[in-house]
Amino acid sequence: MKKLFLLPLLVFVLGKSSKAQNTDWRDQVTNQKSLHFNVGTQGVGAEFAYGVLPKMSLRLGANIIPVSADNVFSVSGFNSNSRMSANFSNIHLLADFIPFKSAPGFRLVGGAGYFINAKGKIAVQPKDNYTYGDIVLNNEEVGNLNMNVNWRGFAPYAGIGLLKPFSNRTFNVNLDLGTYFLKQPDANITASGILSGNTSQSAQLQQNLKGYRFLPVVQLNFNFRIQ
Amino acid sequence: MKNIKKLLFVLLLLPVACKKPTEDLKIVVDTNVIKYTALIHVTDASNPEVVLKSGTLSVSGDNADDIYEISGNKQLNISNGVIAIGPGPAAVPVAGKPETYSVQVKVPGYNTATKSITFTADQKQQVINVALSKTGSVNSNPVTQKPLPVYDAVGLNFTGTCSSRPDLVIRPSMYVFFRETGSGAAYQYLGYMESGNMTVTALEKGKTYDFQVTYDGQNYGTTQQINNESESLTINMGSAICNNF
Numbered sequence: 001m002k003k004l005f006l007l008p009l010l011v012f013v014l015g016k017s018s019k020a021q022n023t024d025w026r027d028q029v030t031n032q033k034s035l036h037f038n039v040g041t042q043g044v045g046a047e048f049a050y051g052v053l054p055k056m057s058l059r060l061g062a063n064i065i066p067v068s069a070d071n072v073f074s075v076s077g078f079n080s081n082s083r084m085s086a087n088f089s090n091i092h093l094l095a096d097f098i099p100f101k102s103a104p105g106f107r108l109v110g111g112a113g114y115f116i117n118a119k120g121k122i123a124v125q126p127k128d129n130y131t132y133g134d135i136v137l138n139n140e141e142v143g144n145l146n147m148n149v150n151w152r153g154f155a156p157y158a159g160i161g162l163l164k165p166f167s168n169r170t171f172n173v174n175l176d177l178g179t180y181f182l183k184q185p186d187a188n189i190t191a192s193g194i195l196s197g198n199t200s201q202s203a204q205l206q207q208n209l210k211g212y213r214f215l216p217v218v219q220l221n222f223n224f225r226i227q
Numbered sequence: 228m229k230n231i232k233k234l235l236f237v238l239l240l241l242p243v244a245c246k247k248p249t250e251d252l253k254i255v256v257d258t259n260v261i262k263y264t265a266l267i268h269v270t271d272a273s274n275p276e277v278v279l280k281s282g283t284l285s286v287s288g289d290n291a292d293d294i295y296e297i298s299g300n301k302q303l304n305i306s307n308g309v310i311a312i313g314p315g316p317a318a319v320p321v322a323g324k325p326e327t328y329s330v331q332v333k334v335p336g337y338n339t340a341t342k343s344i345t346f347t348a349d350q351k352q353q354v355i356n357v358a359l360s361k362t363g364s365v366n367s368n369p370v371t372q373k374p375l376p377v378y379d380a381v382g383l384n385f386t387g388t389c390s391s392r393p394d395l396v397i398r399p400s401m402y403v404f405f406r407e408t409g410s411g412a413a414y415q416y417l418g419y420m421e422s423g424n425m426t427v428t429a430l431e432k433g434k435t436y437d438f439q440v441t442y443d444g445q446n447y448g449t450t451q452q453i454n455n456e457s458e459s460l461t462i463n464m465g466s467a468i469c470n471n472f
Contacts, residue, residue, distance in 0.1 A: 122248070130471070130472065131299070131471060132258075132260045132298075132299035132471050133295060133296070133298050133299020133300040133301075133443075133467070133471065134295065134299055134300055134301045135260060135261075135295060135299045135315050135316065137260065137316070141260070141316055147248065147249075194256050194257045194258075194259070194260060195254070195255065195256065195257075196257060197255035197256065197257050197396075197398045197422060197423075198254070198255045200255060201252050201253070201255065204251055204252055205248065205252065208246050208247065208248050208249070208250050208251070208252070209246075209248055211246060212248075
């Protein structure tokens, strides 16, 4: 129930701050142009924004995120090091719609992105030398295990924007909160050495990851007005 | 920094089902560490149906230290007349350079026999039949193996399990023996399974068979009725293999 009160309150606050500066909010959108540089959960990127209608502007941009981390996942019963990496890059076209005249700082955002690259990988390697009876196996003989996931393709986007899309000033900041809905991922396991039989578990991995389709976006935009 | 990266990953791909990517995944391990092997099948020369319960094998030759029992152990114990041996990964035969060893088979109550085994790059498996004569007698009979019957081909897919490690799946590469369940006959050599798989023509559909593999001086078995062109079998691999991983 509390959440029901939060939205009007947010709209009120965002509207209040905007009204203080702008008497005709429509003029701030139509034909406005700005260049955005952003940083957030989908990495870093840039966008060009243009106000096409009194209540709506379009954004065309691109984002890229290469990230990796060690030992995020452990495989039960296997003394190993793991390295997880993710590489995402997209081009996207988003529409910002201002639904409330009284709150030009609140936007509904929709659109789609094409993920040129959307790969995740978990690489598992043995930590120690394993023994097979009296034989000590080296790392190459034991082998390694790679779980590969690929979401490449189109993905719709929905979210909200906070703070104004354009400003009278040269520079302003706003925020995007939303999510891409990625295509169902293709997943497989590659392996070598005595672990090569793990490729048979690709179907199980695919099953485990079929729900991993939301790519949340929490993004801070730094906007430079183009005169 | 590490926590920030973990948080980033959680945010990056928020799962709807909250299912761990590794859920229900098991570690599958192959036992084909010793890729060149020789099965030494020891029988009583006067009666091949007699099971020789135990014995030992000794190996001599230039690189005898490189020879292991198929489970990777240096102890070369014969169980139920069966032992499989081969060179370790560091001593696999290379083309044009065969490795020859002399093996001595000792079974209590029988005369010791010596055989020569040669491992070559183009032969990964071989079967050496050794017929032992009882102490005090002379073996004049040649080694004869009962021929296998021929039926339609059946694919057998063995999955090795470990009772102490439910997260582990073994794909055994072993020599397999069989007999019809309830026949009371001696186990007969069926063939070699590679990474758990083999195709055989000696099994009749509708019949039930006992299957047995031997390593580290122990026998491990399973029973399966053959009804289909492909059958899946589960075999408990025991501690000698399971404790390796």
